[in-house]
Every structure is written in C-alpha cells, then in structure tokens.
Amino acid sequence: MQVLVLNSGSSSLKFQLFSMPDTRILCSGIIERIGFEDAIFKFKTNKDTIEVVESIPNHKVGLQMVSKQLLDKDTGIIKSADAIDIVGHRVVHGGKHFSNTTEITANVKAKIKALSSLAPLHNPANLEGIEVAEAIFPKAKQVAVFDTAFHQSIPEHAYKYAIPNEYSDMHNIRLYGFHGTSHKYVSEKAIEYLDKAHSKIITIHLGNGCSMTAIKDGKSIDHSLGFSPVNGLIMGTRSGDVDPSIIFHMAERFNLSLSEINTIIQKKSGMLGLTGHSDMREIQAKADNGDKNAQLALDMNAYRIKKYIGSYAAILNGLDAIVFTAGIGENSVDMRRRVCSELNYLGIVLDEDKNKVRPDKLTDVSAETSIVKVLIIPTNEELEIAKQSVELFKN
Amino acid sequence: MQVLVLNSGSSSLKFQLFSMPDTRILCSGIIERIGFEDAIFKFKTNKDTIEVVESIPNHKVGLQMVSKQLLDKDTGIIKSADAIDIVGHRVVHGGKHFSNTTEITANVKAKIKALSSLAPLHNPANLEGIEVAEAIFPKAKQVAVFDTAFHQSIPEHAYKYAIPNEYSDMHNIRLYGFHGTSHKYVSEKAIEYLDKAHSKIITIHLGNGCSMTAIKDGKSIDHSLGFSPVNGLIMGTRSGDVDPSIIFHMAERFNLSLSEINTIIQKKSGMLGLTGHSDMREIQAKADNGDKNAQLALDMNAYRIKKYIGSYAAILNGLDAIVFTAGIGENSVDMRRRVCSELNYLGIVLDEDKNKVRPDKLTDVSAETSIVKVLIIPTNEELEIAKQSVELFKN
Numbered sequence: 076m077q078v079l080v081l082n083s084g085s086s087s088l089k090f091q092l093f094s095m096p097d098t099r100i101l102c103s104g105i106i107e108r109i110g111f112e113d114a115i116f117k118f119k120t121n122k123d124t125i126e127v128v129e130s131i132p133n134h135k136v137g138l139q140m141v142s143k144q145l146l147d148k149d150t151g152i153i154k155s156a157d158a159i160d161i162v163g164h165r166v167v168h169g170g171k172h173f174s175n176t177t178e179i180t181a182n183v184k185a186k187i188k189a190l191s192s193l194a195p196l197h198n199p200a201n202l203e204g205i206e207v208a209e210a211i212f213p214k215a216k217q218v219a220v221f222d223t224a225f226h227q228s229i230p231e232h233a234y235k236y237a238i239p240n241e242y243s244d245m246h247n248i249r250l251y252g253f254h255g256t257s258h259k260y261v262s263e264k265a266i267e268y269l270d271k272a273h274s275k276i277i278t279i280h281l282g283n284g285c286s287m288t289a290i291k292d293g294k295s296i297d298h299s300l301g302f303s304p305v306n307g308l309i310m311g312t313r314s315g316d317v318d319p320s321i322i323f324h325m326a327e328r329f330n331l332s333l334s335e336i337n338t339i340i341q342k343k344s345g346m347l348g349l350t351g352h353s354d355m356r357e358i359q360a361k362a363d364n365g366d367k368n369a370q371l372a373l374d375m376n377a378y379r380i381k382k383y384i385g386s387y388a389a390i391l392n393g394l395d396a397i398v399f400t401a402g403i404g405e406n407s408v409d410m411r412r413r414v415c416s417e418l419n420y421l422g423i424v425l426d427e428d429k430n431k432v433r434p435d436k437l438t439d440v441s442a443e444t445s446i447v448k449v450l451i452i453p454t455n456e457e458l459e460i461a462k463q464s465v466e467l468f469k470n
Numbered sequence: 471m472q473v474l475v476l477n478s479g480s481s482s483l484k485f486q487l488f489s490m491p492d493t494r495i496l497c498s499g500i501i502e503r504i505g506f507e508d509a510i511f512k513f514k515t516n517k518d519t520i521e522v523v524e525s526i527p528n529h530k531v532g533l534q535m536v537s538k539q540l541l542d543k544d545t546g547i548i549k550s551a552d553a554i555d556i557v558g559h560r561v562v563h564g565g566k567h568f569s570n571t572t573e574i575t576a577n578v579k580a581k582i583k584a585l586s587s588l589a590p591l592h593n594p595a596n597l598e599g600i601e602v603a604e605a606i607f608p609k610a611k612q613v614a615v616f617d618t619a620f621h622q623s624i625p626e627h628a629y630k631y632a633i634p635n636e637y638s639d640m641h642n643i644r645l646y647g648f649h650g651t652s653h654k655y656v657s658e659k660a661i662e663y664l665d666k667a668h669s670k671i672i673t674i675h676l677g678n679g680c681s682m683t684a685i686k687d688g689k690s691i692d693h694s695l696g697f698s699p700v701n702g703l704i705m706g707t708r709s710g711d712v713d714p715s716i717i718f719h720m721a722e723r724f725n726l727s728l729s730e731i732n733t734i735i736q737k738k739s740g741m742l743g744l745t746g747h748s749d750m751r752e753i754q755a756k757a758d759n760g761d762k763n764a765q766l767a768l769d770m771n772a773y774r775i776k777k778y779i780g781s782y783a784a785i786l787n788g789l790d791a792i793v794f795t796a797g798i799g800e801n802s803v804d805m806r807r808r809v810c811s812e813l814n815y816l817g818i819v820l821d822e823d824k825n826k827v828r829p830d831k832l833t834d835v836s837a838e839t840s841i842v843k844v845l846i847i848p849t850n851e852e853l854e855i856a857k858q859s860v861e862l863f864k865n
C-alpha cells in the first residue's frame with residue numbers, strides 16, 4: 076500500500092511517499108516559495124535527487140509537479156496516479172471537533188474551513204492542499220491528521236482560561252495545543268520503552284516551534300502551546316509566555332497597531348528577538364564564542380523549559396521519563412545539558428557522556444542514579460501521519 | 471517612636487499608626503470613595519470606632535480628616551502633628567531604581583512620577599499621598615516602601631521576556647513583580663521558623679491579588695506577577711496567565727478596543743469572569759451548594775497554583791517550605807487542601823486535621839511524613855512598612 080503524506084503550508088508543500096505497512100520511504104521532497112517566480116522544487120528518491128528553480132504560481136501547480144515527477148518514466152516511483160491508496164494531510168487546527176484522525180468528507184472540509192478564524196495562516200493552506208490532492212489523486216482516500224487532536228484529552232480545568240465565560244465557552248477561546256502528532260509519536264515510543272502499565276511522561280519538542288506536553292497513561296493532560304502556537308516556551312521567532320499587559324503597553328507607548336504587535340510577538344521575538352538569529356546552531360556558535368546575548372538567550376530558553384518540567388511534574392505528581400525531540404531536542408547536546416542540570420530534586424539526572432549523541436533512534440541518556448529516564452527520541456510526524464491514515468481503514 | 475503607615479490608592483487611603491519598636495497599633499482606618507459625595511471614613515482605636523459618611527473631594531482633605539481625628543481632644547491619639555516621627559508610604563512601582571526602602575526626596579518623587587507609565591493606576595495615587603503627608607506632617611521623615619523592591623534580586627534570565635531587545639532593554643519592559651512587602655515579611659518568618667542556614671521557600675500570597683515567589687536564601691529569584699499585576703495566578707478579577715494571542719483574536723473577532731480588552735482582562739476576568747463573584751467566600755459557598763461553575767473555578771485556581779509550585783520547585787531544585795498567606799491563604803481551609811493534594815512527589819503532604827485552622831500566627835500544617843513544611847503565616851504589610859521605615863534610620 077502506498078501512502079502520500081502532505082504538509083501544506085502557506086507558501087510551501089512538503090511531501091513524503093511511504094510504502095506501508097513496512098514504512099519504507101519511497102520518495103520525499105519539498106516545494107518552497109510557492110507563488111514566486113523562483114520557487115524551489117526538491118525531490119529525492121533512493122537513487123536520485125532533483126532540484127528545480129522555476130515559477131510555481133500556486134499549490135495546484137506544485138502538486139501537479141510532484142505527481143508528474145512521481146510518474147516520470149525514468150526517475151519516477153509509480154505507474155499511475157491511482158497507485159496512491161491514501162493521501163494523509165497534516166491539518167493544523169481541528170478545534171474541538173476532531174479528537175481523532177478522520178477521513179475527509181465535504182462536512183470535514185467545511186469544518187476545517189470554519190476553523191480558519193482560529194488558524195488563519197494554516198487551515199486555509201491545509202484545505203488548499205486537500206482540494207488539490209482530491210483533484211490529482213481522485214481514487215485515493217483523503218485523510219486529515221490534526222495537530223490539535225492529541226490534546227483533546229486535556230481536562231477542562233487545564234484548557235480553560237480565566238476570562239469571562241462568554242468568551243471561553245461561547246466563543247471557543249481555550250487551549251487547543253499543537254504539535255500533537257509529534258508528541259503522540261514520541262510518547263508512544265517512550266511508553267513502549269518504559270514497559271509500564273501506568274506512565275507519567277513529559278515530551279519536549281524543540282524545533283523552530285517548541286512545545287511540551289504532560290502525558291499520563293498515554294493521554295495528553297496539559298500542553299504549553301495554548302489558544303495559538305505562540306504561548307509557552309521560547310521559540311525561534313515566537314515569544315512564548317509574556318505578561319499580556321505588555322501588548323497594551325506597547326500599543327500605547329510606541330503607537331503600534333495590533334497587527335504590528337502580533338507580528339513582533341510571532342515573527343520577531345523568541346531567539347530571533349534576543350540574539351538576531353532564529354537558528355539554534357548559529358546561536359550556539361555565538362555563545363561558544365563568548366557572545367553574552369546568545370548565552371543569556373540560551374539560559375532563558377533552558378530556564379523556561381525547566382519551569383515547565385517542574386510544573387508538569389507537579390500536576391502528574393510523579394515522573395517516569397522526559398523525552399527530548401525535534402531539531403534542537405535531538406541534536407543539541409548543550410540544550411539538553413542545560414535543561415537537565417540541577418533537577419535532581421525532581422529525580423532527573425543526565426549522564427553527561429551518554430548525552431554526547433545525535434541519535435537516529437530512541438536513546439536513553441539518564442544517569443544510573445536518575446529516577447526519571449531521560450530519553451532522546453527522533454520524531455517523525457510524516458510517518459505518524461502515514462500510520463494513522465492506514466490505521467483508520469483497518470476495520 | 472510613632473510611625474504612620476499610609477497606603478494610598480486611586481480612590482482610597484488606608485492608614486495605621488504604630489508605636490515602635492514595640493509594634494503596638496495605636497489606631498487604624500480607611501477612607502473609601504475619595505472624590506465622591508458619600509465617601510466613608512473609618513477610624514479605629516483600642517477604645518473607639520468612628521465611622522463617618524461625607525463628601526471627601528480629594529486625598530488632601532482625607533488625610534486632613536485623619537490628622538484632625540488623630541489630634542482630637544477626646545478620641546484622639548497624639549498631642550501634635552509633630553508627634554509622628556515617620557510616615558511610611560506604600561509605593562507600588564519602584565521600577566529598576568529601587569531595590570530598597572528609601573527616604574523620600576525630590577529626586578525620589580521625580581522617579582516615582584516617571585514610573586507612572588508602568589503603574590498608571592497606582593503611582594500617581596501613591597505620590598499624591600506622599601505630597602499630602604509632607605504638607606500635614608512637615609516634621610516627619612517620609613519613607614517609600616516599594617512593592618517591587620523585594621523582587622529586584624530576580625536574575626536577568628528570569629525577569630527578561632523573549633521579545634526584541636529594543637523593547638525589553640531599552641524600554642524597560644520586564645518582570646518587576648509586586649506584593650513584595652508581603653512576600654518578604656512572611657518569608658522572613660518562615661526562615662526564622664526553619665532555622666536553616668540555607669533555605670528554599672515558595673510563598674503563596676492569595677488575596678484579591680494573588681502571587682507566588684520562589685525564594686532562595688531569603689532572596690526572591692522568581693515571581694508570578696510580571697510586567698504588570700495581571701500575570702500568573704487566577705485572581706479575584708484578573709485573568710492571570712493567558713495566551714497573548716487571545717488579545718489579538720478578541721480585538722478582531724469582537725471588534726473590541728484595546729482598552730476594553732484591558733478592562734476585561736483586569737476587572738472582569740479571574741474568579742469574577744468564571745463565577746460572577748470575586749469574593750472567595752461567596753464562590754466557596756456556591757461550590758459547597760453544588761454549583762458546577764464555582765467548583766470548576768476553584769479547580770482551575772488550585773491547579774494553576776500547583777503548576778507554579780512545581781515550576782518553582784524545579785528552579786530552586788529543592789524545597790524546604792511552602793507558605794500560605796493573605797485573605798484566602800490564611801483563611802481558606804479548602805483552597806489549601808486543594809493545592810496540596812497529590813503533591814507528594816514534590817515532598818508536600820498536608821495534615822488535613824491541622825489544616826482546619828484560621829490562625830493568627832505562624833502555624834505548621836504539614837503532615838509528619840511531609841519533607842516540605844506547609845506553613846500558614848498571616849501577612850502584615852503595614853507592620854513590615856513600619857519596621858522597614860524605622861530600620862532605615864537605625865545607623
């Protein structure tokens with residue numbers, strides 16, 4: 076069975092073709108700068124790597140290029156578009172409607188569209204990807220896997236904000252949570268490794284976006300991203316937690332419009348606002364060269380993660396494992412060391428030598444004395460989407 | 471020595487006269503609804519209680535009434551205005567200038583005034599109180615005790631927000647912290663009780679405003695109120711932590727102005743927004759009668775406090791005591807029970823029987839098995855202001 080996984084952003088389209096159930100990757104790639112003259116099309120199989128720069132006006136043209144490439148007589152992978160059995164779509168916002176992976180119907184599309192007010196940058200792009208895929212792969216089953224779905228198990232006392240009920244209950248202003256596919260994927264691997272009937276886990280996803288989840292017996296019970304993906308940890312360009320009064324103060328004091336402040340909080344804050352760089356590798360290099368700003372930014376970043384670890388250890392009232400994942404979590408020896416330092420009161424002790432890895436599979440880097448397992452687990456959201464898509468049609 | 475402590479709000483003036491160093495209260499009182507025809511003047515000595523309703527147009531007239539009453543031949547306390555040695559003023563915002571109690575000079579007043587942009591409701595009222603007191607008690611020394619001062623020991627990685635440096639460093643947008651006088655007062659009592667050279671304490675001030683402080687060796691190292699007194703815990707009418715994106719969403723979706731949203735977040739949220747009541751006694755009564763909203767609000771409130779306890783236990787990497795104080799902290803048996811339930815992983819176990827108190831002095835309510843002391847310590851901000859004011863002139 077062949078499953079195409081699509082992750083459609085506002086100006087990009089990532090894709091990966093899996094042979095299932097053996098989870099072999101047949102090809103993968105990305106289209107960037109959709110809508111521009113110099114869009115970039117990258118396509119990779121086990122044999123070839125193709126890169127083309129040309130005008131790609133919209134997602135439809137982009138996905139047609141993917142399809143054409145898949146079908147190419149020389150470098151292609153499949154014989155006909157009908158060879159694709161399932162297209163699994165990453166959809167960012169499922170609101171409170173979707174707590175599971177769902178086959179896409181007209182009704183599901185209408186709901187994804189209606190949720191655009193909660194995810195104005197993401198849901199319309201996801202929907203675009205769905206409609207283009209329906210046209211190009213008409214025989215395939217279309218499936219939506221929601222970033223928010225895993226967090227639908229969060230209880231009301233945790234997802235509700237202390238604002239007037241008319242806004243929260245009647246207008247759906249609440250914590251939704253994101254990165255659910257990643258947190259679910261790595262937590263399941265961790266639970267398998269722990270091999271316990273009951274488990275208390277904190278998953279720490281540190282990529283360009285960063286988030287943490289408190290997971291009890293496999294279910295998300297709290298999460299650091301909230302109503303939007305700006306809350307919580309310090310990210311590449313997003314502020315994470317800030318006192319909300321700052322927004323009122325900035326508007327008044329600097330005469331900024333709300334949309335200007337929103338842009339500052341979402342695109343010019345976080346590590347970028349603190350250091351001038353959003354890429355962790357550059358920040359780490361500067362810090363190593365003695366740059367004080369970069370060092371402070373790393374301190375702040377790790378400090379915030381520590382606070383969330385403590386907070387989730389409290390509500391879980393116990394802890395079996397913490398899991399580092401995504402670009403920074405999997406690769407930054409330094410960030411893991413910072414986060415785990417002086418947390419022995421919570422039972423967390425890192426083995427500094429074992430930690431010196433960038434593993435491609437689950438790796439236990441806890442010290443012998445650690446009560447809590449410290450794990451690195453490479454995430455794979457595309458594979459998780461493929462798996463869930465196949466799972467849906469099992470019965 | 472006689473020390474008059476003044477706490478001057480936008481439409482109120484609280485006062486307390488101490489005999490020092492014996493800390494005897496000679497009289498106390500409050501003026502409410504300043505600026506209205508039906509302002510209320512309350513004055514209490516050991517012998518008399520006086521209550522008058524009349525027009526009090528401004529703070530000056532109010533403080534003159536206090537002075538007249540103090541000097542009254544029959545019900546008064548002092549012979550001449552010069553009998554007051556020190557007037558200690560509560561000042562809300564000391565910015566980054568003041569990390570200690572300070573004698574008030576023209577320069578200090580200018581700084582308090584300049585800080586009004588950070589505390590528009592409080593600092594102008596505090597300054598008004600200072601200037602009126604200078605006129606009425608010209609022989610007395612005038613002292614400012616800042617709500618923010620105790621938190622000036624918070625390190626940069628904790629007080630800085632992950633917004634662009636131009637706003638944080640150049641325009642002083644950072645965590646300041648509040649309720650410092652209360653946190654300092656109760657933490658000193660706790661440290662005395664613990665009798666340890668090094669101590670790790672979390673103080674939990676639950677009044678109309680609510681806040682928590684992580685205190686290491688007597689110094690504040692982190693705090694839940696931030697740039698403004700709206701962050702952190704769920705309060706009587708303030709939201710505490712919310713995803714900042716909610717503000718942008720509310721403005722766009724409901725066509726609300728920023729000042730309307732600010733009012734919602736500050737005055738219509740918190741327990742009021744969740745239950746229709748801001749007074750904890752009414753909410754607790756409703757919850758006891760089975761009201762689901764009230765029960766949820768109490769759950770949310772306690773849950774948020776638990777999360778901060780965990781977060782501070784993490785950054786302290788240890789915990790000797792948690793301290794409950796202020797109206798709710800001292801009196802609500804139920805809230806303390808909720809907060810401490812299922813926190814044994816952090817070493818916190820409450821003795822449910824001992825907890826059934828509303829003590830007027832430090833009371834240890836930890837279970838025998840508790841590694842962490844659970845303490846109730848009545849706060850006394852006025853006494854702390856009087857003490858610090860006297861201390862200032864010791865040498």
Ligand SMILES: Nc1ncnc2c1ncn2[C@@H]1O[C@H](COP(=O)(O)OP(=O)(O)O)[C@@H](O)[C@H]1O
Pocket residue numbers: 281282283284311353354355356357359401402403406407408
């Ligand atoms: N060796 C490394 N050391 C530190 N950070 C790394 C390393 N490799 C990648 N990263 C960081 O990972 C982040 C991107 O993570 P990723 O999970 O790919 O992001 P996304 O959220 O876009 O999926 C970047 O900040 C990058 O600098």
Ligand SMILES: Nc1ncnc2c1ncn2[C@@H]1O[C@H](COP(=O)(O)OP(=O)(O)O)[C@@H](O)[C@H]1O
Pocket residue numbers: 676677678679706748749750751752754796797798801802803
């Ligand atoms: N017996 C009680 N049980 C529960 N809450 C109480 C009790 N007594 C007072 N409170 C609460 O304490 C809060 C006021 O605390 P206080 O410290 O006086 O406030 P402020 O911040 O104005 O100084 C109110 O919410 C009130 O309901």
